[in-house]
Amino acid sequence: MSRKHLLRSERLLETVAECPRLVIVTHDNPDPDAISSGWAIATLLRERAGRRPRFLAGGEVLRAENRQMMELLDPPLELVDSFEPSGDTAVILVDCGVNGSNHLLFHSNADIVAVIDHHQQTGKCATRFKDIRPSVAACASIATQYLREQNIFPSTRLATALMYGIHTETAGFETSHSQTDRRALRWLTGFANPDWLAEIQNAPLPREYFTDLVLALQNTFLYDGAAFCLLPKVSGPEVVGEVADLIIRCKDVAYALCAGAWEADALVSIRTKPGTRSAARLAAETLRGLGHSGGHEHRAGGKIADLRTGQITESLEDELRQRWLNACNVERTRGTRLIAPRDIRQIL
Numbered sequence: 001m002s003r004k005h006l007l008r009s010e011r012l013l014e015t016v017a018e019c020p021r022l023v024i025v026t027h028d029n030p031d032p033d034a035i036s037s038g039w040a041i042a043t044l045l046r047e048r049a050g051r052r053p054r055f056l057a058g059g060e061v062l063r064a065e066n067r068q069m070m071e072l073l074d075p076p077l078e079l080v081d082s083f084e085p086s087g088d089t090a091v092i093l094v095d096c097g098v099n100g101s102n103h104l105l106f107h108s109n110a111d112i113v114a115v116i117d118h119h120q121q122t123g124k125c126a127t128r129f130k131d132i133r134p135s136v137a138a139c140a141s142i143a144t145q146y147l148r149e150q151n152i153f154p155s156t157r158l159a160t161a162l163m164y165g166i167h168t169e170t171a172g173f174e175t176s177h178s179q180t181d182r183r184a185l186r187w188l189t190g191f192a193n194p195d196w197l198a199e200i201q202n203a204p205l206p207r208e209y210f211t212d213l214v215l216a217l218q219n220t221f222l223y224d225g226a227a228f229c230l231l232p233k234v235s236g237p238e239v240v241g242e243v244a245d246l247i248i249r250c251k252d253v254a255y256a257l258c259a260g261a262w263e264a265d266a267l268v269s270i271r272t273k274p275g276t277r278s279a280a281r282l283a284a285e286t287l288r289g290l291g292h293s294g295g296h297e298h299r300a301g302g303k304i305a306d307l308r309t310g311q312i313t314e315s316l317e318d319e320l321r322q323r324w325l326n327a328c329n330v331e332r333t334r335g336t337r338l339i340a341p342r343d344i345r346q347i348l
Ligand SMILES: [Mn+2]
Pocket: 033, 034, 095, 118, 138, 139, 169
């Protein structure tokens, strides 16, 4: 039988069969999709090839829900500061691409033998095995398909993680469920624990979270359909994205930008409603020459590194606001508050 007719999971197993040492790497600050996909691939390699690869990522897991997932489901993920693979180590990249700067192997000449991903790829990818499907909403759905192909029944913990991975990846209108995603969800339902899923989604939040939220809502201004929110300080870097997620749900908002100072950087998150504009493009236009940006159709982010004063000065705030309004084609320069202080005072 020609190699072409093998199932994807069989081709992956065949590709890595001769590699003396294997490591799975996913993107930095791994999200539920990254964590669950890498875990599923590790399970596949253990069950069908007797391998026990390490599963690594850089950065941290920050969102309360995702930390709850780590605690409750205990995935075999190791968070490390850096990783120098030895000469005989072959790497499987999951939920990120070879040319991405968001993983431990950026700028390394590691031997990447396989890539399993669903992001649009930038540049060439010449690995021996690649399964890159941007039309699939979650990498977890691709990894689930491998388990199904190999008749590996996932543990309750792994199945719950995969379901949560798919769930988070399709939140916020970013992508819609493809056939592969729907099939994966149906199959996983038979193994996952819905109570655990609920426990993850309702993770306890620290009080600082609510302080950040109140400040954010008070500092949000609307300029027609464009919302602008600036947070002089946040209790954690994840807050900026969470606030943007919340503001974009407002009926009157088509585009939302939230910026916040974290350590010496200004973090920026941008969201757009479906059928409007590309968040990635708005981020690029707003941050051009000021910092880096990247993202997707409806979710994007960026960073202005090393603020000289350690905070977002008034002039930087003005600059950001003006660039944002220009990018959104809004002519209005005076905003209205999302919540009028007068209304609050009347109630309290
Ligand atoms: Mn993903």
